[in-house]
Amino acid sequence: xxxxxxxxxxxxxxxxxxxxxxxxxxxxxxxxxxxxxxxxxxxxxxxxxxxxxxxxxxxxxxxxxxxxxxxxxxxxxxxxxxxxxxxxxxxxxxxxxxxxxxxxxxxxxxxxxxxxxxxxxxxxxxxxxxxxxxxxxxxxxxxxxxxxxxxxxxxxxxxxxxxxxxxxxxxxxxxxxxxxxxxxxxxxxxxxxxxxxxxxxxxxxxxxxxxxxxxxxxxxxxxxxxxxxxxxxxxxxxxxxxxxxxxxxxxxxxxxxx
Numbered sequence: 679x680x681x682x683x684x685x686x687x688x689x690x691x692x693x694x695x696x697x698x699x700x701x702x703x704x705x706x707x708x709x710x711x712x713x714x715x716x717x718x719x720x721x722x723x724x725x726x727x728x729x730x731x732x733x734x735x736x737x738x739x740x741x742x743x744x745x746x747x748x749x750x751x752x753x754x755x756x757x758x759x760x761x762x763x764x765x766x767x768x769x770x771x772x773x774x775x776x777x778x779x780x781x782x783x784x785x786x787x788x789x790x791x792x793x794x795x796x797x798x799x800x801x802x803x804x805x806x807x808x809x810x811x812x813x814x815x816x817x818x819x820x821x822x823x824x825x826x827x828x829x830x831x832x833x834x835x836x837x838x839x840x841x842x843x844x845x846x847x848x849x850x851x852x853x854x855x856x857x858x859x860x861x862x863x864x865x866x867x868x869x870x871x872x873x874x875x876x877x878x879x880x881x882x883x884x885x886x887x888x889x890x891x892x893x894x895x896x897x898x899x900x901x902x903x904x905x906x907x908x909x910x911x912x913x914x915x916x917x918x919x920x921x922x923x924x925x926x927x928x929x930x931x932x933x934x935x936x
Contacts, residue, residue, distance in 0.1 A: 685728035685770035686712065689828055692880045696901050711756045711765065719895050722764040724826075725753040729769075729776035742777040746786035750813045750822075757821045764892045765821050768882075770828040778827050780883055780907055781806060784914055787814045787825060787885065799845050799854065800934030803916040816889045824894040827883040831903045833926070836863065836872035838935055845932075879903055881920070905936075 682690075693700045693715075701714045703723075711723040727749040750767060757765040771778045781804075785792055789808035797804055814822055840862045848854050881903035886894055888909040899906075902922035907914050919927065923936045 683726075683728055684772065685726045685768070685828065688770055688880055689713070689724070689726050689768055692828065692882060692901075695880070696899075698898070708759060709756050711753075711760065715898070717764070717895050717898060720764060720892070721760075722766065722823075722895070722898065723757065723760045724766050724768050725756045726768040726770065726828075727753065729771045729773045729778075741790075742775075742782050743786040743790060745776055746778070746783055747813050750787060750819065750825075754819055754821070761821050761891065764823040764894060766824045766826050766894060767822060768826045768828050778829065780827060780885065780905070783825055783827060783885060784808060784907070787887075788812045788914070797933065798848060799841060799932065801845065801932045803933045805913040805915045807913050814887050814889060820887070820889050820891045822887045823890045823892050824887055825885045826899060827885070829881060829883065831879045831881045832877045833875040833931070833935055834872050835874065836867050838931060840866060841932055841935070842930075876903070876922075881905070883907070885914075886917075 690700070693713075698715060701716070703710050703712060703714055711725040713724040713726065715722040715724070729745055729749075746769065749769060753767040769778045769783065781792075781794075784806055785808060789810035789812045791808065791810040793807045795805045813819060814825075840859060843862060844854050844858060847858075881901060882899045883905040884894060884899050885907045886909070900918065900920065902920040904918070904920045905916060905923070906918035908917035909915075910917070916933075919936060926936060927933070
């Protein structure tokens, strides 16, 4: 039996923590997804992908989307025999050059051209509208029910304190720049030390495919730190946050730290 990858071990850890029963799909001569979950709405298939270090480290400006698009195309082959199932690509990256931030994955999947709303200092989630050639569209890859981003979550209290101070200055009419944020972090902690909550937590951010043949179940991957993004009226927006994120939001933690 082949050794499990970091992404596979992390995905299993997440599923076990959420008490979600899962089955590892045996390897065969035909391409198959990695995992199966027998949900009450039907069978859910999952292909887990992680990113290798690039052969040559990018320098200067570069697009993070092509590696994600390549994973989407590769996963489509794994799902070919499962068109009647809920199929989800799970992405994991511990690589500095391979971002799986939701807005990046959204762009890779739904178009490289983006319009977005901007929330002051990231207090509320932005909304995104994508156009241009897309990997997931009404006539292509409708077997994908969703793309799930598997990622660590932790709350950096130094960053949160800096945000609160800057937001207070903004509300008093002061114009805030990126340099203000970095300067304030240096003032608050000259040695760069910070305290954290929730270190070691793994969560999933679900990006629903609005063109999916089979919708991703609403009650799957709905843990206390999870998120879900959905297209509504042509805009992708945050549709769900887990119970612990909701508590943090009610305590005044801005969206950028949720």
